[in-house]
Amino acid sequence: MTGLCDWLIDPPRAFDPLPVVFHRRRVFILPTMYGYLFFGILLAMLLGSINYNNNLGFLLVFLLGSISLVSMIHTYRNLLGVRILSVSARPVFAGETAVFRFLVRAESGRRQAVGFLLEKERPVLEDIGEKTDETISVPRSAQDRGILRAGRLVVWTRYPLGLFRAWTIVRPDAACVVYPRPLAGPFQTSDGGQSQESADAAAETPGVDDFAGLKRYQPGDPLGRIAWKTLSRGMGTFTKEFTKAGGGSVMLDYDRLGDTGTEQKLSRLSDMVVKAHRMNLEYGLRLPGITLAPERGERQRHACLKALAVFGKKEA
Amino acid sequence: MNEPQKTILPILLALIVAIFPHIPRLPLWIVVWCGTLWGYLVLSFRFRWPRPGKTLRRVLTVVGILGLLLTFTRRLDQNAYMGLLAVMAALKPFEMDTHRDRMITVFLAYFIVITSLFLSETLAITLYMLISVGVTTAVLARINNPLGHFRVDLGLSARVLAQAIPLMVLLFFLFPRIEGSFFGLWFSHVARSGFSDRLSPGGVALLVENDAVAFRATFEGRLPPPELRYWRGIVFENFDGRAWEARSHVRETGQMPEGENPVTCTISLEPHRYRWLFALEMPAKAPPQAGWFADYTVRTQRPVVRKMRYEVTSFTTYRTGPEDGETLNACLRLPDNVNPKARELAARLAENAGPAREKTRRILDFFRTDGFAYTLEPPRLGRHSVDDFIFSSRRGYCEHFASAFCFMMRSVGVPARIVGGYQGGEVNPFANYLVVRQADAHVWVEIWDAETGWTRMDPTAMVAPDRITKGMRAALNAFDGPGMFSRGALGLVSSWLKNVRQGWDALSTRWAAFFEGYSYDMQQALLSKLGLRSGVLAASVKAMLILVVLSFAIIGLYAWFATRIPRKKPDAVKKYYARFCEKLARAGLARPQDQGPLDFMKAVAKNRPDLETAVSEVMDLYVRLRYQDRPSAGTLAEFIRKVRAFDPAVKPLRQKPGIKA
Numbered sequence: 001m002t003g004l005c006d007w008l009i010d011p012p013r014a015f016d017p018l019p020v021v022f023h024r025r026r027v028f029i030l031p032t033m034y035g036y037l038f039f040g041i042l043l044a045m046l047l048g049s050i051n052y053n054n055n056l057g058f059l060l061v062f063l064l065g066s067i068s069l070v071s072m073i074h075t076y077r078n079l080l081g082v083r084i085l086s087v088s089a090r091p092v093f094a095g096e097t098a099v100f101r102f103l104v105r106a107e108s109g110r111r112q113a114v115g116f117l118l119e120k121e122r123p124v125l126e127d128i129g130e131k132t133d134e135t136i137s138v139p140r141s142a143q144d145r146g147i148l149r150a151g152r153l154v155v156w157t158r159y160p161l162g163l164f165r166a167w168t169i170v171r172p173d174a175a176c177v178v179y180p181r182p183l184a185g186p187f188q189t190s191d192g193g194q195s196q197e198s199a200d201a202a203a204e205t206p207g208v209d210d211f212a213g214l215k216r217y218q219p220g221d222p223l224g225r226i227a228w229k230t231l232s233r234g235m236g237t238f239t240k241e242f243t244k245a246g247g248g249s250v251m252l253d254y255d256r257l258g259d260t261g262t263e264q265k266l267s268r269l270s271d272m273v274v275k276a277h278r279m280n281l282e283y284g285l286r287l288p289g290i291t292l293a294p295e296r297g298e299r300q301r302h303a304c305l306k307a308l309a310v311f312g313k314k315e316a
Numbered sequence: 317m318n319e320p321q322k323t324i325l326p327i328l329l330a331l332i333v334a335i336f337p338h339i340p341r342l343p344l345w346i347v348v349w350c351g352t353l354w355g356y357l358v359l360s361f362r363f364r365w366p367r368p369g370k371t372l373r374r375v376l377t378v379v380g381i382l383g384l385l386l387t388f389t390r391r392l393d394q395n396a397y398m399g400l401l402a403v404m405a406a407l408k409p410f411e412m413d414t415h416r417d418r419m420i421t422v423f424l425a426y427f428i429v430i431t432s433l434f435l436s437e438t439l440a441i442t443l444y445m446l447i448s449v450g451v452t453t454a455v456l457a458r459i460n461n462p463l464g465h466f467r468v469d470l471g472l473s474a475r476v477l478a479q480a481i482p483l484m485v486l487l488f489f490l491f492p493r494i495e496g497s498f499f500g501l502w503f504s505h506v507a508r509s510g511f512s513d514r515l516s517p518g519g520v521a522l523l524v525e526n527d528a529v530a531f532r533a534t535f536e537g538r539l540p541p542p543e544l545r546y547w548r549g550i551v552f553e554n555f556d557g558r559a560w561e562a563r564s565h566v567r568e569t570g571q572m573p574e575g576e577n578p579v580t581c582t583i584s585l586e587p588h589r590y591r592w593l594f595a596l597e598m599p600a601k602a603p604p605q606a607g608w609f610a611d612y613t614v615r616t617q618r619p620v621v622r623k624m625r626y627e628v629t630s631f632t633t634y635r636t637g638p639e640d641g642e643t644l645n646a647c648l649r650l651p652d653n654v655n656p657k658a659r660e661l662a663a664r665l666a667e668n669a670g671p672a673r674e675k676t677r678r679i680l681d682f683f684r685t686d687g688f689a690y691t692l693e694p695p696r697l698g699r700h701s702v703d704d705f706i707f708s709s710r711r712g713y714c715e716h717f718a719s720a721f722c723f724m725m726r727s728v729g730v731p732a733r734i735v736g737g738y739q740g741g742e743v744n745p746f747a748n749y750l751v752v753r754q755a756d757a758h759v760w761v762e763i764w765d766a767e768t769g770w771t772r773m774d775p776t777a778m779v780a781p782d783r784i785t786k787g788m789r790a791a792l793n794a795f796d797g798p799g800m801f802s803r804g805a806l807g808l809v810s811s812w813l814k815n816v817r818q819g820w821d822a823l824s825t826r827w828a829a830f831f832e833g834y835s836y837d838m839q840q841a842l843l844s845k846l847g848l849r850s851g852v853l854a855a856s857v858k859a860m861l862i863l864v865v866l867s868f869a870i871i872g873l874y875a876w877f878a879t880r881i882p883r884k885k886p887d888a889v890k891k892y893y894a895r896f897c898e899k900l901a902r903a904g905l906a907r908p909q910d911q912g913p914l915d916f917m918k919a920v921a922k923n924r925p926d927l928e929t930a931v932s933e934v935m936d937l938y939v940r941l942r943y944q945d946r947p948s949a950g951t952l953a954e955f956i957r958k959v960r961a962f963d964p965a966v967k968p969l970r971q972k973p974g975i976k977a
Contacts, residue, residue, distance in 0.1 A: 034419045041423060045430055050494060053622075055834055056442060060430055062487035063449060066480035069871060074476065113461045127463050160472055161453065162419060162460035 015173035020084045022155070026168045027079050029072065035163035038068060071161040078157045079114065079166045082106045082128060087150060089176035090218060091302065091309075093270070098142040098176040099219040100150050105133050113159045119151040137219050142178040145266065145309045150174040179305040182274055183267035188256055214238040249282040249294045252304070266308045273308070277301040287311055321361050323459045324412055326466055327421050328354055330455040331405045333448050334428035337441065338398050343387050346399050349380065350406040357409055368410055376407055401428050418459045425452045439827040440820075450477050483870065490863040493839045511590070511736045515552050515715065515759065516559040527753055530738060531585040531594055532825050534749040540579055540596065542740060542785045544632045546760065546772065547752060548597040549737035551611040553643075555726075557651040558701060560719065560734050567610040573598050573769075575631025584828060585624045591615040594737055594752075596630035597772065603628050610643070611733075612636060612770065623828070636769030639731075644764060647731035655702040655723060662724035672730045672765050676773060679724050683717060683778045686710075690780035714783070717775040718759045731764035735772070740787050744818050744825075751821060755788060888952060889941045892959040896934055903964035913938055927964055934958050 020026075031039070042061055049057030085103040092098045100118060111128040118140040128134050142148050156167035214227055217237035227238040252272050257265045269285065276283040277300070284294035285304040290311075292304055332354070339347055353376075360367060368376065380403035388396035405428065408421045429448045432441060454473035458466055533547075552560035578600060585593060593606050593614045602608035603626035606616045614628070665682055666675040687710065694712040697704040702723045705716050718734050725732035739758035741750030760774040777784045843859050897907045905923060907916045917935045921928040937955040940947050 034423075037419075038423065041427065053493070055488075055831055056445065057430070058491065059442070059484065059488055060445060060449070062484040062491070063446075063477075063480060064426065066483035066487070067449070067453060067476055069483065070476050070479045073871075074472075112464055125463070159461050160457040160469075160476070162415075162456065 015171050018084060018086055018172060020170050020172070022079055022082045022168050024080065026170075027076060027166055028168065029076050029164055029166040031163060032158060032165045035068070035165075038064075038163050042068075068161070068163050072164045074160050075157060075164040075166045077109075078111050078159050079155065079168060081108055082111060082114070082155070084153075084155075084170060084172065085133065087172045087174040089148075089150070089174060091177040091179055091305065092142050093179045094142055094145045094181040096142055097139045098148050098178065099137045099139050100153075100172075100174060100176065101219070102136045102138060102153070102172075103133055104128055104136055105131070107131060111157070111159075113157060115154075115156045115158075117154045117156070120154075140176075142176065145178050145180040145263075146313045147310060148176040148178050150176070177302075177306050177309050179309050180263070180266040180270040182271035183264060184271055185268050187272055187275060188253075188268075214240060249284075250276060251284045251286055251294065252276065253286045254288060255286070262312065266311060270305060270308050273301060273304045322462065322466075323418055324357070324409055325361075326455040326458045326469075327412065327418060327425070328357065328409055330422060330425040330452045331409070331428070333451045334425045334432070335402055335405060337432045337444060338402065338428070341395055342399060342402055343395075345383060345387070346402050346406075349383075350402055353406040354409065373407060373410055377403075380404075380407065398428075398431055401431065415459070419456075422452060422456050422459065425455070439824040439831075442827070442831070446477070450474060453477065483867065486863065486866060486870075488834075489839070489842060490859045490866075492857070492860050511550050511592075511757070513550065513562040513590075514559055515561070515719075515734065515736060527755055529586055530588075530752045530754050530756070531583050532749055532751050532821075532828075533581045533583050533596070533741065534825070535579065535581045537579065539743060539748070539750065540632055543777075544596075545740050545750070546597040546735075546758075546774075547594045547738040547741075548599065548613065548735055549592045549594040550735070551613055552734040552736060552759075553611070553646050555650060555723070557654040557699075560722075563611070563646065566613075568607045569610040570608070571610070571637050572601055572608070573612065573631060573634045573636045575600065575634030577632045578629050579632055580627065580629045582625060582627045584825070585620060585626070587621050587623055589619045589621060591617075591619055593620070593624075593626060593628075595628040596632070597735075597737075598631050598634040598636070600629045600631050610640075639764060639769070644731045647733045647764065648726050648729065650723065650726050655700045657700070658702040658706055658720065658724055659727040661706065662727045665724075666728040672763065675728050675730055676725065676763055676765075679721065679728075680773065680775060680778050683721065683775045688712070688717070688779045690776070690783065714759050714776040717779055718761050721773070721775040722761045725761070725763055732761055732773075734759050735762055739784060742787075742818070744822050749822075749825060758783075888956065889938070892956050893938055896938075896959045896962060899959075899962055900931075900964055905964065913942075924964070930958075930962055934962060 042065055045057060045064075046061045048054070049061055083105050085105055087100055087102050089098055089100045102116065106128045108130070110130045113125055114128055115123050115125050116136050116138045117123040118138050121141060122139050124136060124138050126134065126136050138153070140148065140150070150172050153170045153172055154167055155170065156165055158165050214230065215238065217226060217239050221239040225239045227240050230236060230238050252269055254265055254269060257268055260268075269287075273283070273285065277298075280296060282294045282296050283300070283304070285292040285307060287307060290307055292300070292307060295303075335342075335350065356365070357367075359365065381400075384396065384399050384403060387399065401424070405421075405424055408417075408424060412418050412421060426449075429445060429452060432445065432448075450470075450473050453476060454466070454469040457469040457472050458464075461469065531547075550562055551566075553563045554561040575598060579596060581596060583594065593603070593616060595614055598612060599608075599614055602614045605624070605626055606614045609615055616624075661682075662679065665678045669675045669678055689711045690713060691711045692713055694705075694716060695709045697709065697716075702720045705712055705720050722732045722734050736757075736759045738752045738756040739760070740756045741752040743750055758776070760772060760776065762770045762772050765771045774784065839859075893913075900907065900920065903924075905920050911919070913935050917931055920931050934955070937951060937958060941951055941955055
């Protein structure tokens with residue numbers, strides 16, 4: 001039912017330029033299953049009241065009927081005028097959950113229990129305060145490497161009585177870079193074996209990483225790096241960052257990874273980029289047709305992983 | 317509070333509020349059942365007791381249904397249905413893990429609220445229903461908005477209710493009503509109450525203990541005096557030695573009494589499941605809903621199972637027409653071999669008396685002067701009930717006096733019969749009407765007099781005149797000493813309570829007169845007042861069309877205005893800042909898009925040092941208006957004034973003296 005409706009009212013179309021305002025022509029409304037049940041009960045009661053000529057019965061049926069109609073307008077208004085100002089997503093590794101962060105705002109009145117759903121995955125229910133910028137984090141699972149489009153965002157509400165559901169569909173032009181899933185293995189570079197060995201040794205010895213400090217937690221940070229101590233003290237959620245000083249310059253080379261499949265090679269390279277970054281090495285990446293000169297730092301890590309993510313994909 | 321608790325407790329509240337008015341009608345075990353289960357549920361949150369599992373819940377369901385079957389073996393009626401709802405409502409809160417369960421349970425609460433209207437349509441129930449719907453709606457909002465506070469939900473529910481009421485009123489008046497019903501009344505919950513067609517000993521005493529309202533009578537003019545407030549309902553003609561019975565077949569007739577001093581009143585009769593209607597003695601003609609019978613009673617076609625309103629005109633001074641011989645004979649008949657002493661006494665009293673009136677006077681005198689006592693707890697009487705009453709117990713109430721008097725009159729050859737009904741009624745000081753309760757039940761006698769026809773004689777009035785003028789309680793006090801509510805502070809409280817009760821009753825009656833009476837006929841009248849007459853289309857069809865159009869118009873307009881996204885009001889600060897920048901731009905000092913006010917100010921000051929003071933003043937005000945948390949009230953006005961006055965073209969005199977000179 002809803003599928004057909006969605007298709008009828010939302011034929012495949014171009015992206016909606018942000019900011020999107022939920023105005024009348026965007027917001028749809030229909031009774032929910034409970035709404036239909038409620039109307040069924042009302043109809044039965046109406047027949048009973050007519051039969052018994054019971055005025056109190058009439059009064060109650062009309063009261064409940066009027067309440068449901070009024071609630072319809074409340075439901076509709078709960079969604080109307082909400083704006084999506086921007087959307088962003090931090091890169092994740094394949095197999096993790098991408099989090100699209102929507103910045104939304106409602107000018108007139110507080111909005112209660114508004115649901116956000118990306119491509120029928122995991123819904124999020126949030127209130128939107130009046131005249132405040134709210135960040136709504138909507139998860140979407142990232143299975144494969146590449147560019148994950150946010151796809152169709154359904155924003156809906158059943159507030160206040162659950163008898164009607166108002167919804168709107170937005171196609172935000174947003175994407176999340178999904179890095180290849182890291183695959184652990186030996187550290188192979190195009191430089192001499194010496195470097196490789198030392199890198200191997202470093203990579204396989206845990207605990208050599210130097211604790212560099214804490215940064216504020218952001219959705220998508222690995223769970224293992226969360227600073228539980230600060231969290232348990234109620235000081236907020238932080239992520240531990242590690243760095244390793246020193247290290248030489250290495251080149252991570254696609255062609256040196258033997259005859260395994262493309263995806264596996266990319267996963268291996270992904271793992272190596274992560275490790276190289278963690279050891280604070282100066283590293284470069286060589287893929288067929290692409291070469292990234294050795295560098296250090298967060299920016300290099302992202303450049304390399306993104307190159308791996310989009311390697312061979314159309315979006316590149 | 318954790319998540320399930322936040323929804324279960326409000327749902328519990330909705331169920332309790334919904335079930336509350338049904339408690340008196342539910343079997344005790346169901347009330348205990350609900351109380352126990354709900355109590356356990358609430359305490360289980362507090363003390364972390366285990367919640368019953370699926371198996372136990374099923375067992376409890378089976379136990380509950382078995383209990384219902386055992387309780388309502390005899391008949392499956394409204395109460396059984398209500399019991400089933402209550403048993404379900406008691407168990408349902410234990411399984412509310414999903415949204416679906418919660419929604420269904422709230423609908424169950426609505427359903428119970430609806431059922432309460434079959435109890436009665438009084439103002440109290442109507443108001444309670446509104447509150448109950450409000451609470452249930454708030455709970456519905458609660459479960460659909462788990463993030464909010466229940467207080468907010470209650471406010472929202474009140475708002476939704478207030479918005480829904482105008483539409484409800486419109487629908488109530490204009491939704492087409494039909495005459496009669498589709499399927500007949502499947503079952504009726506109304507128990508028989510009031511008089512039956514058999515007046516057995518002790519029958520009236522049972523009624524007298526009942527404080528329930530029998531009917532209300534609203535008068536158009538002044539109320540008749542208390543001694544004339546005899547409400548005629550049923551006539552008992554056959555006496556079997558023990559009980560008096562109404563004749564099984566009475567003709568319907570066109571013969572009307574003659575009389576003077578007509579009094580018109582509207583009676584709102586509580587359903588009693590008999591056919592007779594009550595009217596002030598003597599009804600002049602039958603109301604349109606009823607037939608007129610030869611014993612001067614008014615009866616409906618079918619038992620009265622719904623509250624009924626009718627208008628009836630009565631003559632307080634009347635003369636009945638001729639009576640047929642069969643009826644007169646029936647009113648002389650007495651069983652043989654009963655009450656020999658009473659017959660003997662009657663014969664002695666009536667000795668040498670001439671016409672019937674003289675005999676009546678003598679026998680009534682006997683009751684007045686011979687020291688009878690009025691009490692509601694008389695001793696039991698034997699087989700010769702009249703003999704026992706007159707010669708040994710000498711204590712009784714209307715039934716005993718009427719029975720003895722009627723027997724004696726018949727024994728001396730005067731046709732006499734007993735009339736059952738009510739006498740008196742409580743005058744409501746807030747409105748022009750009387751409330752007649754079952755406690756006002758009364759029987760009296762009418763005798764046949766060739767000149768006046770059937771004539772009312774009330775032996776009770778001879779024994780206890782207070783019963784007629786002041787009511788039963790006063791009459792009992794006169795004989796038994798003061799009752800418990802007659803003195804001191806308790807008396808004050810009781811009189812205050814009486815006032816409150818009467819005020820409320822007046823309000824309810826006004827409401828009932830309007831609300832319960834609204835039906836097909838009244839709707840037709842209303843529609844024709846609105847100028848809708850049946851033409852090509854029936855008036856109600858036209859009304860329906862108007863209703864649809866009006867509803868759509870109201871909802872549409874409301875939706876239009878309510879769903880408009882308000883356009884942003886132009887901001888005065890922004891507007892005047894733009895004007896200020898425009899003035900500067902005309903003077904060749906355009907502000908780059910990305911430049912903030914302070915940087916811009918510096919740039920202006922650099923190019924035009926002469927403007928520095930003026931610009932910095934305006935900028936200072938602008939920055940305060942924009943970024944200060946709460947700028948003082950005059951700031952904006954000053955800003956506007958400064959911007960208006962600002963003119964970059966005007967240069968101070970001292971800087972260009974040459975030109976001016």
